[in-house]
Amino acid sequence: MAGLREAGLAGAALALTGGVAYVIWNLRDTKKRQEAEKVMLEQNLNAEKQEKLVEKEIRSETAREAPAVSQQGQARGSQVLVLGLDGAGKTSLLQCFATGSVEQEVSPTQGFHAVSINREELHIEFLEIGGEEKLRDYWPMYLKKARVLVFVLDAADFTRFPLAKTSLHRLLASEPYLPLVLLANKQDLPGACGVTELYESMALGSVGDGHKLSVLGTQLWKGSSDAHASAQDAYELILEMMNSNCEE
Template identity: 35%
Template sequence: MLQKFANWFRELFFGKELEIALVGLQNAGKTTLVNTMATGKFEEDTIPTIGFNFRSVKKGKVQMKMWDVGGQARFREQWEKYCRSADVIIFVVDAQDQGNLDIARQQLNQLISWPSLEGIPLLVLGNKYDLQGCITEQELITQMNLNSIKDRVVACFSISAKKNSNIDEMLKWLSKLQRKNK
């Protein structure tokens, strides 16, 4: 009870702090998203994440500690380790790469099946929606079978990390999340 009061008091006067795990297949745009959120601009020379990157980003009253975890097959087993202490899991999908949607769905289902991740809110982002041939937000919800997930809060947004589009909607959603007691 005292911890809940302290968290409420801190958020009221000092803002909110969230620990976020960003996961998804390679080339989905996780690092681009983190960099765009941090600097407000797109950097052309983003290299693939090997292992993980950590970045602290403040947007308004929300301080986000972001774990950007590599999406190559060899790093996917580590996703659970980074996600278990997170307040929210952000799963980034390349909305233009329809050939990898089945693999993305399988990896998401495997990830959220871990008992240690039970109840952690999930935000699925369809990145690159500014490009021709990408799927819509509703198609992403259907393709990723998000309506079947019942054990946690789930949201989905189409974004463009490169163009910094719809990031504000994602941030509004994140700012409304309750931090889990640690």
């Protein structure tokens, strides 16, 4: 009996210490959980803040129809018009500007694709009009408001150089003072034309003196580690050309 009682007491003591230990553990656990919840809450708030910031700084919009030309007005603002034949890499470029890389699959732009960047004093709206044949007739309508024209070219698609050249020269002829940034994209592809050859192939020497122009090689394919640096160089060049247009 005594053995049983002792065993009972020992059991009760164990249960008691176990209970105390549980309470302490539970208290510690609650404290830890509260701390963890606080950290999580702070992280969520920070993430929310960050999201809002990104939302505020970069807005991306795609639509099947281009914005009405009447809404465009006539004054040159901070719009950068991004044109080029279908498949050249215009959407990939804008995706890099908006997110820093080309992570998602891009699909052909059926109408327009706009990305607005607002950072401190800087506000730029990049407007891409799709490059399919049926959309090319709309291109000239958007030149009036553009401060800079970015023409993206698939530098490895030699067969379409003549078409790209005609399309580009038609645009330049209707806007004799519009600065041009020509992007020789897809430099990663074997045999892609370099910037010097492209200058010749696109007959840029024959473009009037009124045009400030720059040619830059880029590679913007999905997953490329160089895409970010390429897009960054293009972005800086565009900014420079925008500023040069302001100073006039």
